[in-house]
Every structure is written in C-alpha cells, then in structure tokens.
Amino acid sequence: MTVPAGDNVTVLALERAIALPPEHGLIAFTGLPTSGKTEALVRRFAALLAGDATLADAAIVTAAREDGARALAVRIRAATGIAVRSATLDGLALELLRAHPLETGLALDLELVDPLDAEEIFERAAAPLFSAEWSDWLGTEVDPEIAGLRTPDRFADAALRLIRKLRDAGIDDDALLATAKRGAAQFYANPPNLSSPALVAATKDEHRASLAVDALELERQRKRELDLAKILARLYRAYVDELVRRGCLTPSDALVEATRLLDARPAIARALRRRLRIALVDDAHDLSNAALRFLRALFGDALDGVSVAGDPDLATQTFAGSRPAKLFTRAVLTVALVPRALPPQIGALVRAVIDADPMRVLPPGDAVRTLRLPDRAAEAAAVAERVAAAIAAGTPPGRIAVVHRTLRTLALLEDALVERGIAIAPRGDPALFERAEVLDALAVLWAAVDPFRHEYLLRALQAPLLRLSDASIAILCGEPASPQPALFELPDDEPETDRRWDRKRELRLATNVVRGERDGDLAPLARERLHAFRERRARWQRWLAEAEPAAAARAIVEDAGLLGARAGETPARTRLRATLVERTLTVIDAYAVRHPRASLADALAYCERLAAAESGPEIVDERDDAVVVASIDRVMSRRFDQVFVVDARAGAFPPYYVPDAFLFSTSWGMIPKESAGDAPAARTAKFTWYEHNAKPRAAFVKEQRRLFAAALGRADVAVTISASGRPTRGIAAPELAAEIEALAANFSP
C-alpha cells in the first residue's frame, strides 16, 4: 500500500507506520531530500524500543554507504540516548563468514579488500589468457578473436565490471554461459527486423552498415558472441577461484558469499534471524543488488522487520547494478513524505531535473543561481570568488560544498580555492597519482629505493628538495668525460630489430647521481645540493633497511621537506598538500599491512598499478572547518547552506556514455559492441539493434540526472550551478546548466 503525499494523510500514515510492530513486513519511507525519511527511521526505532527494549541489541542499523550508516547511528543516539552500532551490510556479511569458516568453503583467514585490490586479484585470475599459454587455456574450440580483446587492458577492465555486476545479481559463471546461449539463440534464430525504418532512422550513419548483414554474417557474429561468453565465463570462474583461494573478498563478494552461506545453511540463517530481528536501512535506493539479496536471506523474501528510507527517484547506482524497484515494490506500507526544509525553488528544480522537464515553472526566489564563464579557468575563479564571498558573509566554510560527479577533474577548482586561502576538505577520488604533490612524494621515495627509475629521479631533481636547473639535470643525464669502470658490463644487443634506444642511458643518470661522476661538471650550487641529497639518501637507505617500509616512507617524505610550508603559498595550499601526501602514505601503509614481507619498492609499484586504473583511492577528509570539495556520492549524508554544482556541461556532467566492448542482458545474453574478425562493419548488428531497443544511453542520462538532483538537494539555502563555454545542442548528453538557466527564466511571477 502506498500512502500518497498530502499533509494530514501523510502525518497519520507516518505515525501509523512508526507504531507498527516489528514483524509487520517491509515499511518504506520515501521522498525527496529533507522530507524526513531518516527521521522517520529514527522515530520508528525509538517506537520499537519503547515496546521492547531488547530490540536495541537485535537491530541492524545500516545504509547504502558507510558514512550514511554512521550518520543514522548518530541521529538514533541523539534521539534515543541509545548507542547503537552502525555497520554496512558487507561488514555484517564478513562477520558472518568469519564465524562459520568451514561452512563457507572459502579460505579460512578472510580479509576484506578494496575493490581496487580486487583488480589485482582479477589480473592474476586473467593472467593465463594474456600469457603465452593462452591457447592452452582457451582450448582449441574457442577463438580469441572476440570483441575488445585486441586491447587486453580495456578488455580486462570491462570483464571485471561485468563480473562484479553478475556477482551482485547472483548470476554465476554457469548461469552467464546459459543465459548467453539462450540469448544468442533467441536473437539469431529469429532475428528482429534489422531494416525497420525506426531502427535505421535511429542509427547513426557510421553504424548503419552494421545492419546490412546476411545470414552468413549473422552466423559468424553468433559464433564470435558465444566465444566471448565462454571466455568471460572462464574468467569469471577463475576470478571466483582466486578469491576463494586467497580469502580476499571485496565488500560485494562478502555479501554474495554470505548470502550463499545463508541459502545453503538454513540453520545458520534461522539462528541469525533469532538474534537480529529488525533492520533500519537509510539511502536504501542505492543498496546494491548483493546487499538486497543478503537482506532477504536474513529477513526472508518479505523483509519482515525491515524499515527503509530512500526514494527510487534518488537512485544513483542503478548502472552499478542496484535495483531499487526490487526493494521498494516489496513494501507492505510506503509512506511518501514531502520535502520540508528544502527551499521551494530548489525542491522544484530537483523535480524538474529528475523529470527532465524544461517547462517546469520554478517558484520565485534566489535560491537557484547559475554561472556561465568562457572557460574552465574562469569558471573556477568565479566559483572561488563566490565561495569566498559566502564565507565573508558569515557562512561557515564547512557549510559550503563544491561538488561534481567526480572529484577527479576538480583540481583546477581546488587550486582556485586554495590560492585564495580557502581551506578545502576533499572527499572522493582525487586522481591521487595525477597530483603533482603526490608525484613529488613518489619521486623522492623511488629515488631512495631505486634511483634507476629515471622518470622519478628526474622529477626528484626538479622537486623542492633540489630544484636543479634544466641545464644541471641535462648534464647529470650525460656521459662523463672519464667514467669510472662500470660495475657490470651491459649485455650484448638484444636480437630484436628497430631498437634505437641506447641501453647505457638506462644507467647513466642514476650512476651520476649516486656516484657523483659528473659532479665536477656542475655549477657549485648544484653540486652542493647534490651532495646534501646524497647524504640524505644514505640516511633514507638506512631507514629502509632498519624500519618497516611504511614508517620509512613516512620519514623519507617528511625528511625531504615535502610536508612543510613553502614560501609564497597559502596555508590552505600547505594543508591540501599534506592531505594528499598523507593519503598516499596510508595507501602504502595499507599495502604494507596486507603484504607484511613486501618492500617499499613493492608498495610503490602497487601505487603505479593503481595509477593506471580508471579510478583510484578515495580521500574522505572529515574536518568540518573547510569548504567541502567532493564527488556527490561522498556528501549524501550531509547538508550544506551553499552547494556549488560545477562544470555542468555535456561531456563533463553528465559525461558521454560509451558502452564497454560488450554488454549483458538477462534476456539477450551477451551483446558484443565491436564486430571482431572478418567483419563487414565495425559494430555488431545485435549491438546496434539493442542500443535502439533497450536505450542504455537514455538510462545512463536518467541516472546522471538523479545524481545531479541529489547534489541540488543537499542545499538548505542556495545552489549555484556553473558551466563554461558555449553549450552544445545537448544531443549526445544533456546540457544541464543550460537547462537550468532556461528554467531559472521560468520563475513564476
């Protein structure tokens, strides 16, 4: 039953829902931001405790994200005085697995790993496919000429993304293969009309050739598709085997394995159910598929005892695999709440963005502001000026947020803020290993452990520790007039052709820096700095030999002076540098904990692998004395006076949707994008047809709109939407800032 919005009815429905007994079935509180969903959860918990105080120890207090779960626990404590333990469902899942080590079928010593580490595990699993043994691994009946495999790195990324979604959805490798076969049979046995006018008209000129296929070509594509499915299924199996073998589980894997355990061992599920009687779940629209299945394994299909807060219209993880409809449609009672504290103008804007309604009339007010500047630098400067003005006008910095879909592209904005002396608290993935401050730290660390990593040594020579001139560095790269005898002779030239690189170059710079062979050619100042560097480096090497790697790394970075204030820079800049370098050191630290026998060089090599990935380690700076600069998903549990949603233009927010080399559908199986082998066109017919039929790009844009709306909904006073350049026509991706500029012109009189 869904209770419609409407003041009196809603209040009555809300009170009734709060007062219902625990075993009433799933209760959902929905509504836009500030509608009181979380508060309803808190009140329901208080009401349940009033009836049965023992429920305090029998409750799961959780949310889709860790910070949301913590925020919910804090509010419960504030309202009831009871300190409940918040936990994400994956944390509970891991606890459960650890409590039943032999029953899980997994390794006995389980470890929760970051999804970034899981990429390493996947690399190991996929290694045979990319090794010299690939033909043995695939067998003779599978041809590797499949969509995407010509660029193995990207193929592996896409495969892992798919495998994670399949794991989340409870589809195992056998089911993947079976679904792929069924989907292929369904499509190729009775192909749709590929010359339908609607399909042809909707297909871009460059892809129309993909629809001009005959039966032979379709049969060829079917075979390629099935080989793709077989290879993916093998990779999937290898990945799971590797996880099982090593006992390394990502949060999602923990949920999947715990669900499997509960399904296979009803006695364990029953015992747990006796212990855990209620669950309160905030931001439930973003619960992963795996989390939802775990919740059902715990509380049964009806989710008896579960109360959730969220709204499918706010879901931002559907592309990652969450399916909020599967949760909210199970509710026996849904109370739809209306926003209360959100300024009406922002509330209307949130709705208009979600509904993609350009004609919506906004109520009057100045809570919605827009900025359009000629370029990104000007945009960053303008936003920074506005932020400075807001602070000057009395808004505490911690009540201001500058957000975007990702933190990876906000460095320019961060610069503009810190240059004005505005301290920032970054939250999200800052593209850590692209940052100059972090690369300086890595350069110094590499110089300590392996000076032959010349790309880093070159950087270290330019970094604040030495600041050598281009001329001095070039001299250090050159051969001395009378070199000392080499410790080892270079091997003879390798047999391959076209190698124009002089191998001596791989030794010269480090040898000159470490052994001082060109000191005599340097200017006195450079020579003096290099001597001092060698002395420091000798000390660093001693630390590396005697201390554990993470401690040595920390000491080296500090000793190199990378954390101190520099002349002419603002304290905000110094603070940001310290934040970024500190995060790097925690990455090294975490690696050292997981690999206690590894060296610092191993940890640095790990950082390099992370740097090559599409996403990297996140920063969550929780200090509230600074302007929050964040990716939107990292501020979902917080509210601000002023929110700046920046770079809201097509190709930035939302980005252009580019599907992976293959998609998967439970109805149609594998849908390879690129037509591999002797193909007449670049794309497969099935992909062109599927793109028209299922419209994945439209779904992607819709989710990006919800994410944008979620950012707008964080503001209690005003939102500013900024963009740069001239808007496009918004065909490949919508121009959200332009839409809002138009909506802002629609103020009701």
Added chain:
Amino acid sequence: MLLVDERRLPHGDAIAPAALLSRLVGRRVLGEGERRAIVRRIAATREDVRLPRHLRASPSFAGRVLDAIDADDVPAVLEPLATHVGTLVAFAGSLDIRGALRHAAKNAAALGTQTLTIDAALLATDDDRFAWRRLATEAGAAFEPVDLGPPVAPPADLAVVEGFAALLRYAATQRDADARVFVLAPQSGVAADDARTLLATAGERTPLLDVVAKGTLADATRFAQGLARVTAAYRTPHASGESVLGAALGAFPIGDDATRAALERIVRDFDAARAFAEPWEAPDLIAELDAELAATPRRSAPIAEIAPAPPVDDEPAAPVPIRKLSFSASSLNAYAECARKWWFRYACAAVEDRGSSASFYGIAFHAALEDFHRVHTRFDDADPRSLESFLDYCVATAFDRHRTRFDAPVEFELQKRRARRTAKKYLAWLLERARRAPFEVIGCETATDVELDGHRFVGFIDRLDRDDRSGTVTVVDYKTGSIATSAEEYLAEVRRFREFQLPFYFWARTAAGDVVTRLALVPLKDALLDVAPIELEVVMTSRAPRRGGGATGEIAYGELERARTRMVALAGELSSGILAAFPATTDPDACRYCAYASACRERPLALEERFAR
C-alpha cells in the same frame, strides 16, 4: 623457570613446554609448532583427507584443526585428517603436550625449580591450567601465570624471510625472477644500490647471473656462488630443511637473531613432520614459513633523526648543453608540441619511451611493407594472388620478429590478424593505383640526411614512388595510428607548424634531385576500411581547400618553403646553446600518452574525463 609458547623463543632463559616435558617423561614430546607442521604435512599428502587446497593453505588451518582435536569437537569435514593425525602420532610413539602432562606428574620432582612461571597463552583451557598447576604442586613449586600477550613470534625481519623464500624457490627451479628477488634481500650480501645497478644492467631479458659473470663486483660474485651452493644443498639426496637452511645461512648469513631463530624453529618442526610424509619440495617449506610467520610482526627500528629539508629556490637557469645536433621530423614535431617533452627526450634522454601496442603494430607493419617492397616494386602486370600470398608472408614474419614487444601474446596474435587483413586492403589499393597510373617503388625506408641552411636533418622515408608517365616522385608515409581525416586537416597542422614530416621529406628528396609532386599519407590502421590515402599535390599556388574534408588536396610550394624556414629556425634555436628553459605545453591532451608524464613537474592539470561506462 619460565615456560613460554615456543613461538616466542628466544625469550631470555625461557624454554618451551615440549622441551621440559620431554625431559620429565623421557619420551619425545611434540611441540605445538611440530604438531601444526604434522597436520599440514598430512593434509597435503594424504589423498583421503580431501580438503581443498585453499583451505589447507590458510595460515590458521593447522591451528584450527588442533584446537578442534584438543577440544574433541572435530567437524565432519576434518574427521579423516584428525584420525590420521591421532593414529600416526600414536604409532610414532610420541606424546603431545597434554598427554605428556598426564605422565609428567609422576616425575614432577625432577622439575627442579621453586617457581613454575608460565605463559598465560599456554593456559587456554581449564584443563591446561589444571594440568600445569598440578605439575607444579606435585613438584612443590609455586605456580605463577604471566601474561605475555598473544602467542606470536618476536618481531622479525620479514624481508629476510621473503629473501629466504625466494632463495628456496631459486634452489628448486633456478628461475631468474627468483634470483632477482633474492638479490634485493638484506642477506644477499649485495648492497642495495649495487643490486639495483645489477638489475638495471640486466634489463628485462638478460639473466641476472650472466651479468654477474661479466661484472667486477666481488659481492655479486659471492652472491652467485652462494646461489649455487644453496642449489646444490637442495638437490642433495635426502636434503632436509635444516641442511638447506644451513647452506643458506652459510652462504648468506642473517644478522637478526630473532629471524634466524624463527627460521630454525620452523625448519626443525618441518623436518620433524616429514617423518609422517617424507618427500618434500621447496613450496612445502615456503608454505610452512607462510603459515607460521603469518602473524609475526615486522621488526622496525624507530626513526629519530628526521630533519626536514628546508625549501630551496630554483637553481639559476643556465644554457642547456645539447648533445644532439641533427634533427628529425619527429624531434621537431615533439618540440612544436611540447618543448619540455623535447628536453626530456633529446636533451636528457634518460627515460626510454617504451612505446605501446599501437606503436609496435606500426613498427611491425612498416617492417613488413619494407620486406614486401624490397622484392616487389611494380604492380602493373603482377599476379595478385602471388602478391597477396607474399605480402601475407611478409606481415606474418615481420610480426613474428616483433612478437616479444607486445604485452600479451594473445594481443600479438590479434594484432597480427588485424595486420594481415589490413594488408589485403593495402594491396587492393596498390593494384588499383598501379592500374590507374603505373609507377615504380624506387625506395623504401630510404635514409635521408640533408643539410638545410647549415643544420643537419635526418630521417627515413617509408616509400618513394616514381610515376611512369611523368617521372615525378611521390613521397609515401604509412600511418598505422590515428591521422588527419582530410587533406585540409593535415594542411592546417603544417600551416600551424605542428607537423614537419612530409615537408621535410619533400625538401630532402628535392635536395637529392627528385621532382616531388605528391605527398601521401597511407592509413593502415583499420582493417575494415578500404585504404584511402590523404594526398597532397605540390603546386605553385594552391586552391582553397574543398569544404567537407576530402582526402586529396594541394599544398603550395610557398607553404613548403615556410615549413622549411620554420624547421631551420627551430633547429637554429635548439642548437644555439642559449636555451635555458623548456616550458611544458598548456594542452593536457598532449600529456595523455607522454612517456615523461611522471617526470614532468610542469605539465598542465588533466581536466577532462569526458566518457563513462
């Protein structure tokens, strides 16, 4: 007398319970480490135990099994294993600590101490506590538990342990990779910087010991001899863990007592457990190290002498010495794109641009076409099938020569197939071109070395064609990556002085006496598309380019002159000896695939992530 969990040893004068009880009962008493080793050996070697490998390999496996056996609460899945352990230990006439405690009370008087101080970790259950207290009482000694924390080994130098594991692997397989790991271990005897020099000298492909053999470093020679000694010890019939460890310690002494003691204890227990399952391999002992040392903390000395370096100003700029005084089109293109990149590549030349799969594809394809055109220079009356067959052969062999450059063998295979398909398209274009206007290939990979206004320019021209009718020459450049999509786009790059390749080739061949009338870029990237070159006809006065991006166009002699003037000016600038600073580009796109991105402190911020999946 202090009794401690044996993992804590050495711990002052403390002794292990098994050692004490063995003395009291006059029989062999198995220590806990030995029991764990026995569990692991039996689990690994008895087929009927049937436990998955990942379960057995878990560090806590043996401890959990023993806990279950001691608590008499063995899960069904572990029953066969527990039965074997019980039976085999009983047949060996040994006692475990609990069994020994039952017998020891009779000889308690031999304890010979006034106080029995005992590690609380040995008193995990009430039964244990009762048995030890009873022993003390029988001996008339005071009983004094002491809390020493969790029962783990004292902090060890885990880098040494990792080194020993690598050494074992090397002894078993003589794999170069293991020698490379071990040379970096603290006990290898090779100083850290020397070891790095050794690795850098060997590069990725030369075996480490080959380089050592040609070197002059005594430490490295001793290292190689040590490897041989340990390998020989491992290969000795009836080698034991102790004999191999002994050889390892002899060749590569370990300074840290705690680490050495931990290794000796584990190896001793391992050897004892081999009585229950004799054959062993290096991985068995490594697994033992992994399991027994999983919780061992890493030894770490405090760091107290940190003295943060004060920030310094930039060293005053000075003219950069330029070693290279000849210029190629790609060096000028690099300078035009980003002066800093030029500095890294040509002035420093300390980092190899290792290229990418795309560049290796290009190198192999160029080599294939060179091989092909060395044999076939005319196509007007050639047999297409034999040409196709030969070109396919050239492609296959050229790719095979470059096989090792690709990251993944499967990638190599797929790129080769792509090249073979593209080659068919290339041949079709070649034949059609010859049919329309017969020509002869007069050069491929032609070296050019020309002096323009006092500056030397060098390069290689992919192919030169001479037209049969006019005798004029076409300069052909193969492009296996992304190229301009129209003649107009390419011309725009030439006019912006971002592209010097074809203008340079024009002037080089003109200087060589050719009449060059056409410049062509031949795209060889996409196997699905027919080959359609971008062609520029050299004219005195060019017409306005066609709108809409045609593949053919004109380039005026004057434009080539301007490009030449700019080339000479750039060469003059670079060889002037006065350049002191090389600023980075302001375009972040130029940095996307730059080999010097990590080295460059001046590159612009990456701003865009335009695509999502």
